Amino acid sequence: MERWLEQNRAQALAGWYDFLRFPSVGTDPAHLADCQDCATWLRDWLAALGFEVEFLGAPDVPPVVYATWRSPDPAAKTAMIYGHYDVQPADPLELWDTDPWEPTLRGDRVYARGAQDDKGQVWWTLQGMRACLESGAPIPNLVLVLEGQEECGSASLIKIVAADPARFKADVLMVADTSLAPDGRPAITAGLRGVSSISFRLHGPDHDLHSGVHGGLAPNPVAELASIVASLHREDGSIAVEGFADGMREATTEEIALVMEEPFDEATYRRETGVPPVGGTRGIAPQIRGRLLPTIEVNGFHGGYAGEGGKTIIPAWAEVKLSMRTVPGQTPSRCVAALRRHMESRVKPGLRLDMIFLEPGAEALRVPLDSPAIATARQVLGEMDPRGAVVRYEGASIHVIGALAAAAGAEPLLVGFGLERDRIHAPNESFSLQQAESCLAYTAAFLKAMGGAAR
Amino acid sequence: MERWLEQNRAQALAGWYDFLRFPSVGTDPAHLADCQDCATWLRDWLAALGFEVEFLGAPDVPPVVYATWRSPDPAAKTAMIYGHYDVQPADPLELWDTDPWEPTLRGDRVYARGAQDDKGQVWWTLQGMRACLESGAPIPNLVLVLEGQEECGSASLIKIVAADPARFKADVLMVADTSLAPDGRPAITAGLRGVSSISFRLHGPDHDLHSGVHGGLAPNPVAELASIVASLHREDGSIAVEGFADGMREATTEEIALVMEEPFDEATYRRETGVPPVGGTRGIAPQIRGRLLPTIEVNGFHGGYAGEGGKTIIPAWAEVKLSMRTVPGQTPSRCVAALRRHMESRVKPGLRLDMIFLEPGAEALRVPLDSPAIATARQVLGEMDPRGAVVRYEGASIHVIGALAAAAGAEPLLVGFGLERDRIHAPNESFSLQQAESCLAYTAAFLKAMGGAAR
Known part of the structure; x- marks a missing residue:
């Protein structure tokens, strides 16, 4: 050879x-x-x-x-x-x-x-x-x-x-x-x-509004979407979406033993990524959080002015791209449905949430x-x-x-x-x-x- | 003429x-x-x-x-x-x-x-x-x-x-x-x-990370910034930033009488903007919310993938542009400082918040x-x-x-x-x-x- x-x-x-x-x-x-x-x-x-x-x-x-x-x-x-x-x-x-x-x-x-x-x-x-x-x-x-x-x-x-x-x-x-x-x-x-992806656009005003004239009157779709996204996780980093964990089988002793066998070095992680491993649920070992637990991650969030300096508007819309990683027992289509219900139930009257991308993905x-x-x-x-x-x-x-x-x-x-x-x-x-x-x-x-x- | x-x-x-x-x-x-x-x-x-x-x-x-x-x-x-x-x-x-x-x-x-x-x-x-x-x-x-x-x-x-x-x-x-x-x-x-503007960038990983490999390990700066932005307002829409209202003088009876004299028609507002007037603090008349109360609005929020479909990343950073409207008695520089303290105190260890634009503005x-x-x-x-x-x-x-x-x-x-x-x-x-x-x-x-x- x-x-x-x-x-x-x-x-x-x-x-x-x-x-x-x-x-x-x-x-x-x-x-x-x-x-x-x-x-x-x-x-x-x-x-x-x-x-x-x-x-x-x-x-x-x-x-x-x-x-x-x-x-x-x-x-x-x-x-x-x-x-x-x-x-x-x-x-x-x-x-x-x-x-x-x-x-x-x-x-x-x-x-x-x-x-x-x-x-x-x-x-x-x-x-x-x-x-x-x-x-x-x-x-x-x-x-x-x-x-x-x-x-x-x-x-x-x-x-x-x-x-x-x-x-x-x-x-x-x-x-x-x-x-x-x-x-x-x-x-x-x-x-x-497993992985599934879903994107949403939250529609507010017909057009960008002057934030002086309309601040305090018009709902702000960027702020509202930020609140909805913030509600996906609890204070401790765990997933707060009702129904998301339905059917999920707990990690087995063998799986836990296998992932814990592999050393995890925080300093190396930090050097390779630029961040400490502080994502996911607090109090759970990083090996388990990264391999054996599900996640919902924000892959992108965009709304309003992105140029230099400031622009005093209430933007017309905001968009979020989410992907989730699932573990054995979770059904991707049911996880997507749970996430969608969670998002939709939190939309303030007068705003409209559209699903703009869906890839239900594999188990x-x-x-x-x-x-x-x-x-x-x-x-x-x-x-x-x-x-x-x-x-x-x-x-x-x-x-x-x-x-x-x-x-x-x-x-x-x-x-x-x-x-x-x-x-x-x-x-x-x-x-x-x-x-x-x-x-x-x-x-x-x-x-x-x-x-x-x-x- | x-x-x-x-x-x-x-x-x-x-x-x-x-x-x-x-x-x-x-x-x-x-x-x-x-x-x-x-x-x-x-x-x-x-x-x-x-x-x-x-x-x-x-x-x-x-x-x-x-x-x-x-x-x-x-x-x-x-x-x-x-x-x-x-x-x-x-x-x-x-x-x-x-x-x-x-x-x-x-x-x-x-x-x-x-x-x-x-x-x-x-x-x-x-x-x-x-x-x-x-x-x-x-x-x-x-x-x-x-x-x-x-x-x-x-x-x-x-x-x-x-x-x-x-x-x-x-x-x-x-x-x-x-x-x-x-x-x-x-x-x-x-x-x-009055109006003042301030923008922040929240820095996470050195580079976009694979959301499968790193989901549950790395902190997500977009999700974190969304949580911080969500914390600016209470559930009822009022501003939750400590110190923001310092020195603020309550609206006078004359001011309230003047703004309430002007009719406010919800149907017209809805027709002109595409949204009902549900911004600001619930339970307060729209004329007062839009003229006599301060606001903090998100003018723009950007982080991660913005293209078609999905991209499974934990983005390296997220940015928010905020502007606030202030009322008599509030000092713009103090409002900006209060907002900044609020944002900075909520940054998870391992992430870094930079101020990237500041216009302290006028009273x-x-x-x-x-x-x-x-x-x-x-x-x-x-x-x-x-x-x-x-x-x-x-x-x-x-x-x-x-x-x-x-x-x-x-x-x-x-x-x-x-x-x-x-x-x-x-x-x-x-x-x-x-x-x-x-x-x-x-x-x-x-x-x-x-x-x-x-x-």
Whole structure:
């Protein structure tokens, strides 16, 4: 593997850079052609490697790249590899040190939007797979599912999976879109939170009003919306939305033990984010708050004058974007409904609250820890790092994994190589060459182990 | 006067349009040259009329146009006319039916930014004055003070007045920047609220954080700022800021009687603004809430993602712009300090609140109702409208009036011709030809009465 990498490093890096240059922002219709170009580029690359490649989905959304490769061994098992080539918007652009669409190597790290999430992890997974194919080692049949809408809810892929689950039959579902342990140990992710998003606009006066003439008379939609948003949480930081926790199952002793096993260092957190970990419910350990409890976060709030200095108005409207992370037992659609009821019941007469965006999203995920795939991954990762792999719950979400694994009858195996310092979703996202090589090495070793195991 | 108007209407209208075409946004440094051009245009127009004109103030701010005309009668009294040629920003541009910088007549109304506030009122005041000059009728000496920073606090003029009060000696200070009574009756404004503005930015994480990874761990500055803003008012809408009301004098029986005399029609209010009058403290009459009580309003609130759909982040910061209206007895600087203490004391550890804008502003104004100028105005307005003039308190503010009147030893006389439907500070601002002609007729009649009275 090391020799393969030595011989192919320059070419693999160049391909990665090309992959990163596509501004494949899946959520933004203005970037549809970029997403299509990026998918076409992936298709050509995979076809050259011997894959049969198809685009799935409607023509007006980023295509799902669906590619298959069959082992000559009729007894071979099947590994499905899931990843996404869409990325978050790059804004605010002014905070990037270099162009987000022109990958730049500084030290050991490549900076670009998507350098890690998820183009970096996808690319180095594909390189590991390619190394296996070129070595001729026995590996399982491969089904690749590379989508372009993960960052906005995977709507297209969820439909495709529901309509034709047979396409997705596999023995394992490999996903490289998660993180290493904070101390750099390899990690198997055994759970993710669910995520749902909803946005509202609170309408007040027909037009901005003079705040001198109307102050004390007209209701102020910005102040009112701020009050409603403030009412979502109690003084102690816990969620105050009635019905939001319905059906929620308490974290198990095993889950709590697993997250508490992982050290949490406040000073490191502070250094990496600029804030102490004081979010969520007071009095609960940060590991539990960040992985095993639900959240409601404000992703954006906008209303009224935003320019220099002041402008004495009562604004006509205000808008809030909210997302929630849910845990096992919570039903996203019921959480959304509870949040909506909470918001609507607090609107002062004379104002009007409109829902302007809704992505009910997917449920939280739990992976059984006793599967053969996890045993193989543990063994492979143990050989890469003498400290062995840790099992983790992550607070983030990957919409489609639950549906994909269920429809396919495959066990999900989430092994990723991210680190907090990669700053995914933020300006100056990056991925180190070391992380990239670990991703490649793990993929190759796992596929070889699985190919050998199949004989 | 009617004959003068008939002969000069087309020319006066053309001049008004030229005046309105200058995008003289005094608060925005990008429009400094436009303000200077507008002031130069005024200077030339006044010089042609026989005025001595000077620009006062520093070269990097919109100039104060200071113009004088001396009556041949050595016994003549002096009238000072104050107005402002700066206007509010025109944004949001997309809500204007026609270009805000290209005056457009529809029906009886001229639409443009500044059509009323205050270019319209200034222009038609100047036309009334010009008609007097051209008629040769005896009128008082004239001192014109036309500034370009009223909408952002009159900082330059306040300094000039303090440095050289002698320039501003007069027997009356005429101000046309207020409104008619809602039923269209002429109105003498006997009081204004004070106004002060302050903006804050609440800093959270160094960069936007992934809301899945960090939800429940990192504090959310948008949610925190929403809570702080919500804490400014009590459940009943009253102001909850400790120390804000220090020194505030309760409204007098006379003030209450005057504001309650004016009918307030909820249906009309709703039709004109799109909202019922449910702002301010519940259980208090709208006339009192809008004129005689202080307010704290949110003029703008911005943080996090504002684009289409969703973005799952914990934003790095949030910003709020607040303005307050104050009443007699309140000291603006103390109100600002109280508000600041309230905000700062509620910041969660790990977050940082920066003040990013401050305009401590001016105190509330009360005009004595028994002055000779008010008696003359009452008589003149009574001749224009058989219903007679009403005396009003307005909720709005004109920063410099108190300082200008005090330094000059002049009695302030606030007679304006605005109506709610003019939509000042909002898109589609307008002023009707009928209001314009009333403004002209009143100015001419008052100056003639004052000129006659001087003999």
